[in-house]
Amino acid sequence: MSLEKAAFGVRENAYAPYSRFKVGAAIRSADGTIYAGCNVENIAYPEGTCAEAGAIAAMVAAGETRLTEVFVVADSMVPVSPCGGCRQKLAEFGTGDAKVTLANLDGVRETTTLAALLPGAFGRDHMAEDHGDRD
Numbered sequence: 775m776s777l778e779k780a781a782f783g784v785r786e787n788a789y790a791p792y793s794r795f796k797v798g799a800a801i802r803s804a805d806g807t808i809y810a811g812c813n814v815e816n817i818a819y820p821e822g823t824c825a826e827a828g829a830i831a832a833m834v835a836a837g838e839t840r841l842t843e844v845f846v847v848a849d850s851m852v853p854v855s856p857c858g859g860c861r862q863k864l865a866e867f868g869t870g871d872a873k874v875t876l877a878n879l880d881g882v883r884e885t886t887t888l889a890a891l892l893p894g895a896f897g898r899d900h901m902a903e904d905h906g907d908r909d
């Protein structure tokens with residue numbers, strides 16, 4: 775199955791009774807396996823989770839921690855833009871050059887990278903061993 779098919783397919787299962795905005799995400803891990811996730815909302819609104827978070831959770835649960843490619847689809851006028859939190863979550867598991875495709879249901883596609891989505895990302899380097907105590 776392609777990344778695109780996985781994202782479109784899992785989107786159908788999104789649980790979005792409050793926003794009515796279904797999102798599907800698929801990620802390819804370093805070993806080539808595809809993991810998919812959809813948004814899962816909750817009546818306690820802040821408890822809802824994004825599609826990207828679901829796909830990441832599926833990958834990590836399967837024992838993989840590196841992703842190489844991402845595909846996100848929603849029924850939006852312009853291709854869906856991952857939220858800030860999801861950009862940081864994706865950056866945890868992929869390098870800046872990882873390809874990210876954003877799509878809507880009308881066949882519009884935008885291709886970008888993790889680095890372009892999250893410039894100036896907070897990363898491991900900011901927590902290097904020698905950061906020292908400055909007190």
Ligand code: THU
Pocket residue numbers: 790793795796797812813814815822823824825826846854855856857860
């Ligand atoms: N949402 C995602 O799942 N991924 C995104 O990239 C953007 C937003 C979800 C969260 C919420 O369930 C709904 O879309 C409306 O914000």
